[in-house]
Amino acid sequence: MSIIQTLNDVNNTFLSRRELICNFTGLGGKLKKLDAVDMITKEFKLSGKVVIPMRLKTQVGRPVVTGTFYVYDNEVLAKKHINPVIFERLEKSKAKLAEAQMAAKESAAAESSSEKTE
Numbered sequence: 001m002s003i004i005q006t007l008n009d010v011n012n013t014f015l016s017r018r019e020l021i022c023n024f025t026g027l028g029g030k031l032k033k034l035d036a037v038d039m040i041t042k043e044f045k046l047s048g049k050v051v052i053p054m055r056l057k058t059q060v061g062r063p064v065v066t067g068t069f070y071v072y073d074n075e076v077l078a079k080k081h082i083n084p085v086i087f088e089r090l091e092k093s094k095a096k097l098a099e100a101q102m103a104a105k106e107s108a109a110a111e112s113s114s115e116k117t118e
Contacts, residue, residue, distance in 0.1 A: 004043050007066070015081060018071040020044070028063035031056060034093055036067050046071055050078045052086065 008021040020040065024031055033053040041051055055068040072078040079087065 016077055020069045022067050024065040026063050027065050028058050031065045040069055049073060050075045052078060052082060
């Protein structure tokens with residue numbers, strides 16, 4: 001089980017966003033950006049807000065990952081402030097995740113149908 005430790009939590013009123021810097025203990029080399037976003041959303045109760053992972057850095061020699069996240073109230077403002085390449089990468093990884101889930105469902109359905117016919 002990993003532990004999320006908040007290093008910095010700042011409300012940036014000039015840019016209308018919340019900036020979070022957190023340590024994820026015990027997940028060095030295993031944490032993916034979408035998983036980190038899910039963990040942050042659950043930990044800080046940010047459902048309905050746009051959470052953007054800006055940086056995940058693994059500390060050398062320790063199983064700790066330091067992540068920087070920006071939390072916006074609406075997606076339009078986030079797209080104005082942040083490089084569009086970051087959004088493209090997030091959408092690409094979401095598409096891969098959805099594709100993998102669909103393949104897993106199809107293989108499970110195929111296995112269950114083959115068991116019924118035997």
